[in-house]
Amino acid sequence: MTTDVLQIELRKAERSRIQEVDFNNLPFGKHFSDHMFVADFIDGEWTSQMIVPFDNFTLSPALSSLHYGQSIFEGMKAFKNEAGEVRLFRPYENFKRMNESAKRMCMATLTEDVFMGGLEALLRVDADWVPSSPESSLYVRPYMFATDTYLGVAPSKTYRFCIFTCPVGAYYSKPPKLKIETEYIRSAPGGVGFAKCAGNYAGSMYPTLLAQQQGYDQLIWTDAREHKYIEESGTMNIMFVIDGKLVTPATSDSILKGVTRDSLLQIARSMGIEVEERLVSIDEVLTGIESGRLTEAFGAGTAVGASPYALIGYNGKDYMLPEYGPTDSVAVKLRDQMNAIRTGQVEDTFGWVHTV
Structure with a gap:
């Protein structure tokens, strides 16, 4: 038929x-x-x-x-x-x-x-x-x-x-542990990092396996030239809350333009949260955690939604991230609002939902 x-x-x-x-x-x-x-x-x-x-x-x-x-x-x-x-x-x-x-x-x-x-x-x-x-x-x-x-x-x-x-159901059953990768690369300028091609994921598996053998769940990828700047995580874009602002690496030809990433940023702006899309260095992240200026780090992606991280590892040292309840976490607030839009619990003022 x-x-x-x-x-x-x-x-x-x-x-x-x-x-x-x-x-x-x-x-x-x-x-x-x-x-x-x-x-x-x-x-x-x-x-x-x-x-x-x-x-x-x-x-x-x-x-x-x-x-x-x-x-x-x-x-x-x-x-x-x-x-x-x-x-x-x-x-x-x-x-x-x-x-x-x-x-x-x-x-x-x-x-x-x-x-x-x-x-x-x-x-x-x-x-x-x-x-x-x-x-x-x-x-x-x-x-x-x-x-x-x-x-x-x-x-x-x-x-x-x-x-x-x-x-x-949920992709992660508990907040994942991330390791900053500074030897292997996921993508490079002029490459295919912005495309969702199978090879991108195949090439990431070996360094991810090495990190998992060290007790981590996923990697944080850095730039191919200097390994100085944060790009994205293994299965998601990455976001930080620094000085109350939502900060995320700007997309490029080496960073995937995530739909969930874009959605969370638009929701944040609608909630009055200041958003910055820019270069984010490893040093800024780690010193931010140690000083208390960086209060959250989380992944953004279709599979994970908005997934808070438990810790970030770098050069053999783990940097613990604060634990927040649902009412205090920016990641959870953004995730809950996105889910409410998806399921019709609140009005879709963005025009995002497509009813079948």
């Missing part, structure tokens, strides 16, 4: 797996919803738009993305309000950023009808998978990879775009 408006073929799963999931205990990224959206880019256009049961792909060993890394993705979340409506948070920002990544990786760009049309159709089919509990959501993963079967370093002419979803 096909939908009348979007002409997306629908092949429903014979049996839903939703009864197998404990929605009161949702580890991040372990359970996948019943269906996925798939479209193929062939002969210069997006074709074969389908919603099919979540399942494996059959791929050639010569698939170009496996050899040359043309693979990009996005992450967003869907929520339900009290009326049971499915709500997406700023999906057009993810659509725009995915195309920015595609251009940098020399891949086909997506049309709005494929990205948004496929996204909405998929969420309508799997609406029951969107959790209703306040700490949970439906994580949405759009991604694209090259599908030419050819061994040669050249952009693929064909691509597959897919969206699948998974119900999730």
